[in-house]
Amino acid sequence: MSRKEVRIGGFGGQGIILAGFILGKAVAIYEKKEAVQTQSYGPEARGGSCLADVIISDEDINYPMGTVPDVLVLMSQDAFNENHDKIADDAILIVDEDLVDASAFRKKNKVFKAPATRIAEELGKKIVANIVMLGFLAAVADVVSHDAMKKAILDSVPKGTEDLNLEAFEKGYEHGKNSVAN
Amino acid sequence: MSRKEVRIGGFGGQGIILAGFILGKAVAIYEKKEAVQTQSYGPEARGGSCLADVIISDEDINYPMGTVPDVLVLMSQDAFNENHDKIADDAILIVDEDLVDASAFRKKNKVFKAPATRIAEELGKKIVANIVMLGFLAAVADVVSHDAMKKAILDSVPKGTEDLNLEAFEKGYEHGKNSVAN
Amino acid sequence: MKYWRRPLDKDEIKTPKGHIYLIPDRCKGCGFCIEFCPKGVLEESKEINKKGYHLPKIADGKEDDCINCNFCMLICPEFAIYTEEGE
Amino acid sequence: MKYWRRPLDKDEIKTPKGHIYLIPDRCKGCGFCIEFCPKGVLEESKEINKKGYHLPKIADGKEDDCINCNFCMLICPEFAIYTEEGE
């Protein structure tokens, strides 16, 4: 793997950027790789569409912008509509199955449906759906290790919420492993 | 005469700039010549030193700044001290004899002493000393006609003060003619 | 037919009836209309719109309670709800 | 010897005497000191300085009237006049 691009999409308020940040941090700090995270969003302070791109590479990353994602993680219908067909042929797609109706997807890529929001709601905090998603991602996509991700989460979430977030991560990871197994 | 420079010097409040303006206007509007008037003064709103330069020429005036005056009219000691030795060899010097002690003057140039302030005071308005000076200048220096000057004065002084100013001008002119005659 | 612009606090009006309309895609589920309807006509429904916001609905047994006072329209930040004079 | 900074309105002071000084080249002849000296000690003289301004002088018969109240010093915009306690 010399350069991999992960794109996480959703709307403002879902913690999309934080998810991208944690992924990037896991790679850049806790693995011996390079990572760059960029983002884009609309003019809205909340509720607008929102994308986080993470480039992961073994070498220095010159060009820092996302081009064609190898992993696409989508947490809103809008994000799906705008992004689903701009992906690499061997890319994988992960969607939050409660938020995204992926039936319009026509390509041959592997599509994973993660019940991230549902799991988060079960944990009592809808807001950790992004972390569940990260767990799922760690399990199904070959971009980051379980360990590095865990460390990065512990570093990045607010004090006092570590346990909840770790639980969310593990739940997502588990689900992901199961999905791959299936 | 292709290019002549007249420099009028004094302090703020004496109407030095106005004098320069009237001279320039007489030449540029009422004679078939070119004239440019420039000025310089210190940072003071009043009472600071103040110079008006008028360039008079038969041709277009390219370079507009005063260089070496052909006629130097001085209405304050400061102006005298700073300007008296920067003049052309055939220049003439006119000083207000009540305000300027010209004894330090060492060159061979012709020096005229005009009692401008005194005449103005006799007319009841010290402020018209500048116009008296213009009369004197018109009489002794060959740069502008009596007529053109008169017209320019009429154009330029506040309404209601025309007579006073003309009288001042004529008095100065007369004195000038006498000085030349002597 | 700008019923909604009638001077509403005119004395002679006696309990007019209002008919409520919603433009669902505009709603952002802020709950203002629900909370501040003086007659308590509205409540949150389970229905969500495209953007995932819960829409208001008419509360059980309040179907005829709207007095067309128009406050929901005024306070709705999304131009999503309004009323017309009912018959 | 900063006599001029003494608290001037202290009660115990009784008609002190003042001695007036002028730095003539600073004066611009505004007349403030003359007009506002509470004792009318000053008046315009015919004497003019370098810049042509008329200087203040001590009025006839007022030679001993300065009470060193210091007001001329305070109001002079030119730092041209001041007083010291006389004997």
Next chain:
Amino acid sequence: MKAVLTGRHFMLGDIACAEGAMAAGCNFFGGYPITPATETAERMALRLPQVGGHYIQMEDEIGSLAAVLGASCAGAKAMTATSGPGFSLMQENIGLGIVTETPCVIVNVQRGGPSTGLPTLAGQADMMQAKWGSHGDYEAIAYVPNSCQEMFDFTIKAFNTAEKYRQPVFVMADEIIGHMTERVVIPGPKKIKLVSRKRPKGKKNYLPFKPDKDLIPPMALAGEGHAIHVTGLTHDARGYPVIDEETQHEMVTRLIEKIRRNAPKIWEFEEVMTEDADIVVVSYGAASRSAGRAVNIARKEGIKAGLMRLITAWPFPEKRIKELAESAKAFVVPEINMGQISREVERFASGRVLSVTHAGGGMLSPEAVLQKIKEVAK
């Protein structure tokens, strides 16, 4: 009182500028006094009420230019006049004027800088600022008068160009010209050619920022019923903000091309004895009067010198410089600054450009120019 003071006058440069504005139909002045541009404001304060126009003294230069832009949007021919410090403060709203395509005239009577510098003395060191002073990419239009007559004439030109191209236009004067008095001949009103902004024809399908072929959109005024929206954000033809790369590309390139493509129509210069010149002196404003004198003397001394005198500094007449560079051995660029327009000349004639600099505070001397001419003539 008349707007156009037809006749022969002996007039201060700053006042001639104001009279030029009057003759151009200016009916709004929003300003803030600053030496050496104050006389223009004072004259406008005297003159505008005489013809039903408005002079308003704003709280600062930022407000002045904002008011000018507002007035222009309501249909006024509007202007302001300032000097370096005020010009610096206006930079943000100059960008607004550019992006909203609001015609107006901004006079900068340049004094010695940087900062408060020499309030009463001349400089020409805001020339590059006129091009680059506001953030973002745009093209500037700037006239550089070198006489009182031109203070009058070029102010009219500035209004016409502003109206035609719908953008703020600068008159980059300097303290020497602004505070000099010369003969100014003002023609009859009918002899003065005036241009007014293009207006929409009818209401249907009018898109406020949709350009015609000349890249200029017709302009609707406030109160005409078009319900236009005007914003400093990147916007589409409808005037609505669209925050993306494509709209930005379309808007910015159009605004720039609007001027670049028309540049040969906008740029103006005057040449004296350049046909056979080995040495071309490029100059403008006050400095060009010294340059003119130097060129005359050089010719008398047998040096083939010529003068290219800029009437517009922006757009810079680069095409002509390229042409002249084909035959000229060298360019001498005298200006009352440390080398600004000389850099533009360098871009098209690199290695052969000599700058004659002056830090400001007075007139650049003809001798200094002559010396440089002689240096390269060797």
Next chain:
Amino acid sequence: MKAVLTGRHFMLGDIACAEGAMAAGCNFFGGYPITPATETAERMALRLPQVGGHYIQMEDEIGSLAAVLGASCAGAKAMTATSGPGFSLMQENIGLGIVTETPCVIVNVQRGGPSTGLPTLAGQADMMQAKWGSHGDYEAIAYVPNSCQEMFDFTIKAFNTAEKYRQPVFVMADEIIGHMTERVVIPGPKKIKLVSRKRPKGKKNYLPFKPDKDLIPPMALAGEGHAIHVTGLTHDARGYPVIDEETQHEMVTRLIEKIRRNAPKIWEFEEVMTEDADIVVVSYGAASRSAGRAVNIARKEGIKAGLMRLITAWPFPEKRIKELAESAKAFVVPEINMGQISREVERFASGRVLSVTHAGGGMLSPEAVLQKIKEVAK
């Protein structure tokens, strides 16, 4: 809390900039929020009180820079951070900083312009403004980081250079770098070299604006008993205003020479494969990352391309461009603007410079650069 957060971080560019300032000893921030520079201010608001410094949110950018200059005069290492619109508003006080020789750092995280433009998207179109934005003649110093690490490193450089040369120094970042997150390695405090302004030795005969041989005068602070006078007017060595040509000449040429003469010590750049390059790509900031990619691809395709990446845009390393111009066939200058630094390159390599432009709002693509490289390689 520590001023220097030694360690490895995954950090937003804007935050790395703030941490760079902290590491450089910054103890005063005067600012006004603006996208995309807000995160720098927010970080400083969090961090400064932890180390006894002060964050003050001023009423606007004019006030921000004024406060920064004031704080610097009282001895603080002071900074502000803004974007285009705020940078435009700061221009007048930038001139004051230059003329009063007051060290400080001004960060401009560039967004799409002109005017309000594209608040959330990138641009690099304030590069010429950094040089020419304030009225009058002066030389600018501007760093152009292209990574989060450089946001940290160059902010320290900027403080050091500001202190050394006693003038405001710019960090001309862009939204891409400011809003990107990368690894940032912060060394131990002892490994960070800090420079502080020269101070007067003793009180006797101290003239606040009398330079040493290096053209830099030692700086006295407020409250030290020197009874200094500091003015934006043209002034003499004593600091007193003197409104004449001679003093202006002396002051302005010294301020300019202070930077020009030291330019070879100040300017910095990085070269990749330029030794044998036929085509030299000159780039900086975000755009230089596309340029780097394009150069790599070109080399793979057998084109002798090389990259000269600017670390300082101002002073512009013209000497090196001249040298490169001796062997290079052409220069390609990609920037996220309509051609700004490319004009500087043109001055020293005219006729052989190709600009790769982008109106702003996103990253310039490596393909666009590659295409231009190929075009000239033919």
Next chain:
Amino acid sequence: MSVKGAGDEGRIETGEEHPLDHILRRDRLPHIWCPGCGLGSAMTCFAQAIEGVDIPLKKQVLLSGIGCTGRIAGYVNVDSYHTTHGRAIPFATGLKIANPELCVTVFSGDGDLFAIGGNHFLHAARRNVDINVICVNNFNYGMTGGQQGPTTPVDAKTTTTRYGSFEHPFNLPYLAAATGAVYVSRWTTLHCRQLEKSMEKALQKKGFTFIEIISPCPTGFGRPNKLGEGLEELRYYREKSVIKNDASWDEMDLHMRGEEPIVVGDFVDTERPTYLELEEQMLRKRGFMK
């Protein structure tokens, strides 16, 4: 539209066109404001008000600076100018003077009008330029992500006052009165009816008028300060608001915490010749008739 677990009971009939749609730039809706933001309510009141007064819509001009509030100028379907940050008032001044027939309103945020734009406010009020200024005060800079502004109460948390704000905030009605506004009022976005009436009054009144609107900003102020979402902020207003037209200036200070009331009302309503009236008066006096 995915409808989950909802029957049809009580469902509100779907509307086709909102009665204010013709006053809005419908093609630009939904607007960019957050759920629970008060700006939409303020805009509704304004739309109602310009409908309600007897001034043709085509003579209405709406201006703003930059900010969340500043976006209002882009949503109301009248001639509208979205100027630079803080400069809507001088822009409006020029516009009004150049065409006195226009009814000119500046609608902007507290930061825009009173941080960067404070000076222009002072001077327009002093001159009594015949424009209306409506300020939405949400106690922070919403657009840039919730920083401290000149209205942020002492001790409040924002992204630049992480340890609590240590600046005294402005008392805007007092400031407006001290500089000469002829009409000054304050309402919260919960006071829709009064607000609409105030706006109608301002639109019709000659001279410089000022309305302060206290508005929820859940994103920038409510949540960081434990006032909660928009709805909770409105509840807070309901609890704490006191209408008091003759309040003293001190009483008008806003603390937004504890037991302190939010005093609202019509505080100033007076007459003074406007800028243009005084201009005419002077010109007549000196013999100029326009």
Next chain:
Amino acid sequence: MSVKGAGDEGRIETGEEHPLDHILRRDRLPHIWCPGCGLGSAMTCFAQAIEGVDIPLKKQVLLSGIGCTGRIAGYVNVDSYHTTHGRAIPFATGLKIANPELCVTVFSGDGDLFAIGGNHFLHAARRNVDINVICVNNFNYGMTGGQQGPTTPVDAKTTTTRYGSFEHPFNLPYLAAATGAVYVSRWTTLHCRQLEKSMEKALQKKGFTFIEIISPCPTGFGRPNKLGEGLEELRYYREKSVIKNDASWDEMDLHMRGEEPIVVGDFVDTERPTYLELEEQMLRKRGFMK
């Protein structure tokens, strides 16, 4: 020196050194102000005041913007900063915060402080930054040649109001009070003693203080408005001034014509935590000791 027609009777003894010379930059005298200008008197009072208070001269910092008044910073022999037009207050704010030991005074003109600089005044007063602002109000912009300013009375003639000014002027003490100054007073340059005392008070008081000084400007205001030379302007002050510390804000309006009085006095004297005090308070509350 030419002495004409004057004997020696009454001649005042020639002084060598003025008692305030050590506080002045003597090498810069005479100053540039016009004969009869009140600025020199105001400066004398200030020089006296900084001598009079118990603060070392080396801790005194004097700042100004641009204008005739602005030149004061260049004549007093303490650390002094002559900044850009209107920006002395924010410059002073930075200076004071960076070194709280300094006693910081901004001395500038009404145009500088309230035209271009108005916003900074508002915000520094609001924040209660511990600086002193002394404003010389001469009803016009003296430095640039006598244009209208924000204090020019209605109907007054200036070089930009040739038909009489048609703007309402500011009431500066009111504005200062409304924005939060803890000490507000006004005197004319004739009230030297009171002015000096006020200045001493301001220098010693914590927080943002404001003193307005009404001053003759024969060149820019007196003569064009038939108030005559400086001396005549002072006579006018003598006649019309009324000391009234409890004056209402309305009474403080200045008309400078007819029978209207010039109300002077100490209008506000109160206490409020300063910017730095409040900063410290908040930081302590959040567990930071500095």
